[in-house]
Amino acid sequence: MYAPSRVSQRIDQAQREFNVTLEHHSIADIQSFEDHLKRYNMYSLDQNGAPKGTQNLTQFEHDWILNEQLLVSCDAAYALTRYAYLKDDDGTIHRFNFRVPQRIFYDIISDLEASGRTLEFIILKARQLGMSTLVELLIGIRIVFGYGVNAVIGSADQTKTAEMAKMIRLFYDYLPVWLRPELTRKVESDRGLMGFGKCQTSVSFQHGAQMSGIARGTTPTIYHLSEVATYTDAENQIESSLLRAVHASPNVFGALESSGEGDKGWWPDRWRSSRDFWHKRAARHCPLFLPWFCGVEMYPKKQWIDYDFPIPENWYPNHDTREHVAKCELYVDSNQLLKKHLVEDQHRRGVHSGLRWRMPKEQQWFWEFGHEEAKRGGTTAKWYQEMCADDEEALQHSITSAFSHQTLAEIETRREKVFDMFCIVGQSIEADHEPTTEYIDYDKPRIPIKYTNTRDETYRWELIPLLEKQIQPNAKDAGTATGVLFIWAHPQPGVRYSIGVDTAAGRGEDSTAISIWALGKNDDDPDTQVAELASSYINHAEAFAFVLGIAAYYGMYMKEFAGKWREPYVSIEQLASVGDMCQKDMSSMGYSHFHMMSRYDGKNPRRDKAVARKRGFFTGTWSREALTSYFAVCAKNLWLIINSPWLLEEMRTFEAKVTATGRTKLEHEDGKHDDRVFAAAMACFCPHDLEPIAARSKKRSVNPTTLPPLNLQPSRPSNVFSPKDMTQTEIATVDDLAYSMDQMERYK
Numbered sequence: 001m002y003a004p005s006r007v008s009q010r011i012d013q014a015q016r017e018f019n020v021t022l023e024h025h026s027i028a029d030i031q032s033f034e035d036h037l038k039r040y041n042m043y044s045l046d047q048n049g050a051p052k053g054t055q056n057l058t059q060f061e062h063d064w065i066l067n068e069q070l071l072v073s074c075d076a077a078y079a080l081t082r083y084a085y086l087k088d089d090d091g092t093i094h095r096f097n098f099r100v101p102q103r104i105f106y107d108i109i110s111d112l113e114a115s116g117r118t119l120e121f122i123i124l125k126a127r128q129l130g131m132s133t134l135v136e137l138l139i140g141i142r143i144v145f146g147y148g149v150n151a152v153i154g155s156a157d158q159t160k161t162a163e164m165a166k167m168i169r170l171f172y173d174y175l176p177v178w179l180r181p182e183l184t185r186k187v188e189s190d191r192g193l194m195g196f197g198k199c200q201t202s203v204s205f206q207h208g209a210q211m212s213g214i215a216r217g218t219t220p221t222i223y224h225l226s227e228v229a230t231y232t233d234a235e236n237q238i239e240s241s242l243l244r245a246v247h248a249s250p251n252v253f254g255a256l257e258s259s260g261e262g263d264k265g266w267w268p269d270r271w272r273s274s275r276d277f278w279h280k281r282a283a284r285h286c287p288l289f290l291p292w293f294c295g296v297e298m299y300p301k302k303q304w305i306d307y308d309f310p311i312p313e314n315w316y317p318n319h320d321t322r323e324h325v326a327k328c329e330l331y332v333d334s335n336q337l338l339k340k341h342l343v344e345d346q347h348r349r350g351v352h353s354g355l356r357w358r359m360p361k362e363q364q365w366f367w368e369f370g371h372e373e374a375k376r377g378g379t380t381a382k383w384y385q386e387m388c389a390d391d392e393e394a395l396q397h398s399i400t401s402a403f404s405h406q407t408l409a410e411i412e413t414r415r416e417k418v419f420d421m422f423c424i425v426g427q428s429i430e431a432d433h434e435p436t437t438e439y440i441d442y443d444k445p446r447i448p449i450k451y452t453n454t455r456d457e458t459y460r461w462e463l464i465p466l467l468e469k470q471i472q473p474n475a476k477d478a479g480t481a482t483g484v485l486f487i488w489a490h491p492q493p494g495v496r497y498s499i500g501v502d503t504a505a506g507r508g509e510d511s512t513a514i515s516i517w518a519l520g521k522n523d524d525d526p527d528t529q530v531a532e533l534a535s536s537y538i539n540h541a542e543a544f545a546f547v548l549g550i551a552a553y554y555g556m557y558m559k560e561f562a563g564k565w566r567e568p569y570v571s572i573e574q575l576a577s578v579g580d581m582c583q584k585d586m587s588s589m590g591y592s593h594f595h596m597m598s599r600y601d602g603k604n605p606r607r608d609k610a611v612a613r614k615r616g617f618f619t620g621t622w623s624r625e626a627l628t629s630y631f632a633v634c635a636k637n638l639w640l641i642i643n644s645p646w647l648l649e650e651m652r653t654f655e656a657k658v659t660a661t662g663r664t665k666l667e668h669e670d671g672k673h674d675d676r677v678f679a680a681a682m683a684c685f686c687p688h689d690l691e692p693i694a695a696r697s698k699k700r701s702v703n704p705t706t707l708p709p710l711n712l713q714p715s716r717p718s719n720v721f722s723p724k725d726m727t728q729t730e731i732a733t734v735d736d737l738a739y740s741m742d743q744m745e746r747y748k
Contacts, residue, residue: 001076001141002106003114010074022067022074027095030082033064034176043177051177065178072179073145076138077106084137085174086167089128089298093170096137101129101294104341109138112286118248122274122285123257124394126292127386128299135224135255136164140171142222142253143194143201144180149251151203151222152215152242156230161207164226168194168203208232213241220246223254229261229268239266243284256285260385260394268395275391289391293328293363294338296345300366311365320406321368323413325359327389332357380405402632402654411635411651415643421468422447422485424533426461428545433483433538434464441465451552453590461549481646482511482535485550488643489518489530496521497530497554497568500683501547502675503582506539514547515647515679516554516568519687527634527684528641530554534676544585547572551591567593571686573678574616583616595686600626605690617682628654631681640684647676 001007011022025033037043042061043051054061072079084096098106105123112119125131136153143149153168155161172180172194181196195202203222206214208231215223223242231237238256246252258267270285277283292299305311317325332338333356342357351360367387374383381396384405388394396405423435426449444465452458466484491497496519504510516531531550538546551568570593572583583594598605598612617623634640635651642648654677 001074001113002119003110005114007075007077011071014070014074018066018070020063020066020070022071024071024075024078025068025082027082030068037061054178068179069145072141076141079141079145080137083175083179084140084171086133086137087170093174099130099295099297100341100345101125101131101290102134104290104294104337105131105134105288107337107341108286108288116250117286118250118252120246120252120254120285121256121288122271123255123288123290124271124391125257125259125288125290126295126388126394127259129290129292129295131255131257131290132164132224132226133167135257136167137171138253139203139222139224140168143168143203144172144175144196146201149201149203149222150218150220151201151224152206152218152220153203153224154206154208154214154226156208156227158207158209160227161205164224165194165205208234208237210237213237215242215245218245221249221251221253225256226258228256228258229265230258231266234266254285260388260396262385263395271391271395289394291328291331291389291394292367292387293359294342296342296360296363300362305362305366309365309369311361315365317364317368320371320409321364323409324367324371324389325364327393328359329357331390375404375406396652402628403635403651407636407638408648408652410638411642411648412645414638414641415645415648416488416641418488419643420487420490421466422463422487423466423483424461424463424485424546424549426545426549427459428542429461429549430542433535433542435466439466441467447553449549449553451548451555451589455590457590459548459552459589461545461552463553483533483537485531485533486644487531489528491554492518494521495519496566496687498527498683498687499547499551499554499568499570500679500681500686501543501570501572501582502679502682503540503543503573504536504538504675506535506537506542508536510673511536511675512538512540512543512546513675513679514543514550515644515676515683516550517680517683519569526639526641529643529647529680532644532647532676532679534646534679540581543582544589547582548586548589548591551586567591569593569595569687571595571682572616573682574618580616587615595682595689597623600689609690617686627678627681627685630685631677634684642680644676644680647680650674650677 001010014020015022037054040056042054042056044053044055046052054065057065068082072083080096081098082095085093086096087093105121108121109119123131139151139153143151153161153164155164172183184195193202193204204215204218208214208225208227214225214237220242223246225231225238225242228234228238246254256270260268262268271287274283274285274287275289278285278287300309332342339357343355346352346357346360351358370387371380371383374380384393384396386394423433423439425434446465447463449461449463450458451460463485498517498519500513500515500517502511502513504512506512511534513534514532515529518528518530520527531554533546533550547570551570554568555566570586570591572580572594574580574583574597587594594615595617596609596612597614597616597618598609617627619627635642642651650673654674
C-alpha cells in the first residue's frame with residue numbers, strides 16, 4: 001500500500017471484487033462531501049452535538065463512502081494526505097502534509113515494498129524531523145483500516161510512550177465517523193491498549209523502562225520503538241523479546257528510531273551493523289540516517305529567522321560553520337535520495353543551485369548560532385549529536401571530554417595523513433613479534449639500526465617495511481595497529497627527540513605504548529609526533545628492546561652538544577605499569593638519557609631536578625594531574641602536532657571525572673584505553689617540565705600550509721646510533737634543507 005505498483009495492484013483487486021471504479025478525490029472534494037452530509041442532516045448526533053453515525057444515505061453517498069473506504073485501505077499516501085491529522089510543534093491541529101524528511105522516508109518504504117523485502121527499518125536521526133509522527137500515522141492506518149493487525153509501540157519511558165499513543169488517538173478521533181471502526185477496547189494503564197473488535201486489530205503501548213521484555217507473549221506484525229538509545233536494557237527488551245517474536249512477512253512493518261546519545265551500547269552497535277551489512281543482505285533492518293538540515297520546514301522556523309534572530313548584516317560563516325557546511329554538502333552529494341528531495345525543495349523555493357544541493361544561508365546561520373551557544377555552555381558534544389552532518393557525528397561521545405569537539409576536529413584536520421609502517425626485529429625481540437611473510441613489503445628496503453654503548457657493546461635491530469593493504473589501519477579499531485611502528489617523519493638532523501613509554505602486562509588488554517616526538521627547535525615551534533608503536537602483547541619485561549631500538553633510530557648528532565651524539569629523552573612510567581624493568585634493562589645496555597623525577601613545588605625546582613636520583617615518571621595524584629592537565633592544555637591550544645589517529649581516538653574518550661572528594665580527574669572512559677595518551681603526555685611534558693606555561697605558550701601550531709613537508713625518507717647518512725667516534729660524520733641541519741614547491745603544494 002506504499003509503492004505505486006503495489007497500490008495499483010490493490011486498487012485493481014478492490015475494483016474487481018466490489019465491481020466499482022475507484023476515484024481519487026482532492027481535499028476540496030472531501031470537504032465538500034462533509035458539508036453535503038451536514039447540509040442534508042445525514043449525520044446522527046450525540047448529546048454533545050457531535051456526529052456519531054450517518055442516516056438517510058442515498059446510493060450516491062453509499063458509493064462515495066465505499067470509494068473512500070477502499071482507497072484508504074489500498075493507498076497509504078492517499079489516507080495520509082486526505083484523512084490524517086496531527087498536532088504541530090506550536091500546538092496547532094492540521095491535516096498531514098509531507099515534510100521533506102518524511103517524503104524521503106516514505107520513498108524508501110515504497111522502494112523496499114516494491115522489491116519484496118520485509119519493511120523493517122532502523123532510523124538514526126536529528127530531532128524534530130517528523131519520523132515518529134509519520135510512523136505513528138502509518139501504524140494508525142494499518143490498525144484502523146486493516147484486519148488482524150497486532151501492533152506494539154513504545155518510547156523510552158511511560159510519559160513519552162503516552163505521547164505516541166496520543167498521535168494514534170488523534171488520528172482516530174479526526175476521522176469521519178463513516179470511515180472509522182468502532183473502538184472496542186481501551187485500557188488506560190502502564191501498558192495501554194487500543195482494540196477494534198470487528199477488524200480484529202489492536203495496538204499495545206509499552207516502554208523502554210519496563211522490567212520485562214517488549215511484546216513478550218505476543219506475535220506482533222507492526223512495531224515502532226522510539227528513543228531506543230535511552231532504553232534501560234535494549235538487548236533484552238528488544239533483541240531477545242520483540243525481534244524474536246516478529247517474523248519476516250509482507251505484512252510486517254517495523255521501525256526502531258532514535259537520535260545518537262553516544263557511541264557505545266546496543267543502539268550504536270545495531271546501527272553500525274545495519275549500515276555496514278544490510279546492503280549485503282546480512283542485516284535485518286534497512287538503515288536510514290537523516291541529518292538535521294533535511295528539516296527545512298523546521299530549521300529554522302520563520303519566527304526565529306525573521307523576528308527573533310535575523311541574519312546579521314555582513315555576516316560571514318566562521319571556520320566551524322564552513323567545515324560543517326562542507327561536510328553536510330559532501331554527505332548529500334553521496335546520497336542520491338537526499339540529493340533528489342533537497343534539490344527539488346530548493347527549486348520549489350525559487351533557489352536554483354543546479355544539480356547540487358547547497359545549504360541555505362539561513363540554515364548556516366541557524367547552525368552557527370546554536371553551535372556558539374553550545375560552546376559557551378560546554379555542550380558541544382550534545383549539539384553535534386542532534387545537529388549532525390553524518391551518522392558518525394550523531395554517534396559521538398556524550399561524555400565530558402578533556403578535549404573539546406573543536407580541538408579534536410582541528411587536530412584531525414591538521415594531522416599528517418601519510419605514514420610508513422614497519423615491524424622492528426632484532427636484539428631481544430622474540431619471534432612472536434615478527435611479521436609473517438604476507439605482511440612484508442619486499443619492494444621497500446629494510447632499515448638497519450645499530451647501537452654501540454661506551455663499553456663497545458653493539459646491539460642491532462632492523463625495521464621491516466609492511467604492506468598497508470594487509471594491515472588496513474583503522475582508527476576505530478586499535479587492534480589493527482597492534483605491534484606496528486607507524487612513522488610520520490623519519491629522523492632529521494638537528495632535531496631533538498623525546499620518547500614516552502607506558503608499559504603493560506602484554507595479555508591483550510592494556511597496551512605497551514611508545515610515543516616518539518620531535519621537540520621544537522625554538523619557542524616558535526610546536527612539538528610534533530613523528531612515530532608511534534603500541535601493542536597489547538608486548539609486556540613490561542620485553543618493552544626495553546623495542547624502546548632502545550627506536551631510541552637508537554632517532555638518536556641524532558647535535559652541533560649544540562659540542563659534536564656529541566644526543567640520545568632521545570626517554571620518559572617511562574613507573575609503579576603501576578612496572579616500567580622500571582624496561583628502564584633497568586635499557587640502563588644495563590648503556591642507555592642513560594632518562595627523565596629524572598623531582599618535586600616542582602620547592603624553592604629551587606631546577607636544583608631539585610639536578611640532584612634527583614629517581615629515574616622515570618612516577619605516577620601519583622599530583623604528578624598525574626600535572627601530566628594530564630599539561631597535555632590537555634597543549635592539545636587545546638594546538639601547541640602540539642598530533643598525527644596518530646589512534647592517539648586521537650583515545651583522546652575522544654579521555655574524560656574529566658569528578659572524584660568523591662570533588663577533584664577533577666582526567667582518565668579514560670569506562671571500557672576504553674588511555675595508554676597512547678599517557679605515553680604522548682610524558683613525551684611532551686617531561687622534557688619541558690621546568691618550563692613555565694607562559695614560555696610554552698609560544699610554541700603554537702601554525703597553519704599546515706606553512707609547514708615544510710615531513711621527511712618520510714630514512715635519515716642520512718646513516719641510522720647508526722653510537723656515543724663513540726661520530727664527530728667525523730657530515731650531517732646537514734634542518735635549516736640547510738631545501739623544500740621544492742611541488743612538495744609544499746600538497747599542503748595547500
